């Protein structure tokens with residue numbers, strides 16, 4: 708099983724972490740403890756948007772229409788994605804992922 712090392716950032720708090728490929732990014736953030744206490748409160752059902760991160764879309768794959776609609780309702784920026792919809796991949800190696808909340 709391949710692992711990827713990347714950096715999570717929330718405000719000025721930074722954590723370098725490692726996760727197995729195909730792990731849900733939101734689960735990695737939740738397990739790291741760097742997220743807000745209210746992080747991912749819908750349980751990865753794509754209903755809350757509290758798992759939003761700033762990440763280049765080319766690193767995270769194309770979002771589904773349901774995710775785009777949720778992000779748009781939140782005042783989405785082009786680089787925002789729901790981390791519950793992102794699987795860790797080798798593309799994240801060494802990258803910085805910023806939590807929105």
Ligand code: FES
Nearest residue numbers: 747749753756791
């Ligand atoms: S955990 Fe609620 S939208 Fe991702």
